Amino acid sequence: MRDQIYKLKAQARSDSKERRADIYKQNPKVDLLRLSGFKSHSNIVAGFSPINDEINVWPLLYDLQKEGYDICLPVVEAVERSLIFRRWTPQSEMQTDRYGVSYPIEGAILTPKCVLVPLLAFTPDGKRLGYGGGYYDRTLAKLRAEGDVFACGVAYAGQEVADLPTDAHDERLDGILTEKEFRTFR
Template identity: 40%
Template sequence: MSGIAEQKAAARKAAFARRKDVHDELRGARAAQVLLEVLRPQAGRVVSGYMPIRTEASPLPAMLGMIGLSSVTVPVIQGEGLPLIFREWRPDSAMIDGPFGALVPADGDFLAPQVLIVPLLAFDRRGYRLGYGGGYYDRTLQALRASGPVLAIGFAYAAQEMAEVPTEDTDQPLDMVVTEAGALALAG
């Protein structure tokens, strides 16, 4: 394992533990309210949320709050090494199991999001995030940004912040992070 891979693996292990500790206490309710306040000015743009897994902060209340204001999508993994695609989601969408235990809509239109709510294990003030290691969001953000402006919003608990996320050239920065403590504009 290379030096950066070892650093990321160690950071992931520590980040999982920190997130679990605060998730059990907070459950993300305040963070979701802050997220909705950030999303409302984006009405009319296609928004991508996600179906939370493990101890991820749940964006579902904010996603529900955007129904009727924007098209809301969730990511679908096409395959290893490929960017994500996004299927329209509604509260009554029939859901099926996707990779990694995340639910995905069984049907619906595929849309290109302009605003992405991005799950993460850890983040830093430079705008970098630590994900699960598959590179799906990095490839996706790179592709979407090549086509036009995209707002990437990390969604997490404040305790998931770390001094510096180990990065590689392929890592794509976030534009902001939303936590229960508020919205953070990032240096990146």
């Protein structure tokens, strides 16, 4: 059964990467707009540095930072471990990890209660397909064990699919933010 789920996820990842690349090609300059209704559940928001053809979250992060939110970005300390989140400001000196993701070299380690999550695909009920490394699943499970956290996927609206294969360890999203809308699954 586990092998079957693995194969289904691998095919879903391949299909989702193609779909997202096509969406990006049609809309390469689309910035994620700050939509009414999106409010952080905390003054500490974890963003991410988009790679490849992920939707651009930088305008949102700059906007939130200007409004007084503490913004942090994920840092991979080691494979098979949870992410840590380091404070980011527009003045932060950045470095790129082996995945091509930029992160602040220095900054306080923060514990966010709102995590913006990159993804390849999502469903109408909050299932998420990531890249397969398990970083966000481990991190969200850890944060949820410590208290309430709002996991908000960030993607193009066209990345929504009817269903996705999942395992017991796959963490669900609490909401989704696209260039068209913000909605919650809770």
